[in-house]
Amino acid sequence: MTAHAMPRRRQRAKADYPGKVAIRHAREAAEAMGINPGGLEICPDGTIRIFDRATIPTAAPKDEFEEWLQSGKLG
Known part of the structure; x- marks a missing residue:
């Protein structure tokens, strides 16, 4: 019996x-x-690069609602 070699992918x-x-x-x-x-x-x-939360720039709030949302006042 002869073995046939299959080409490797x-x-x-x-x-x-x-x-x-x-x-x-x-x-x-x-x-x-x-x-x-x-x-x-x-x-x-x-x-692996880990970024400190304090160094990540945050976007300025567009209006008063977003300002409250970013500050956590709207839980």
């Missing part, structure tokens, strides 16, 4: 996105350093 390049555990550990480490995480960026090469 060429695999696409896989991005090395970090998993949930790595992201959770990065967030916990940031909080341990006193950073209040307000956003994060996940790159295909595995880089």
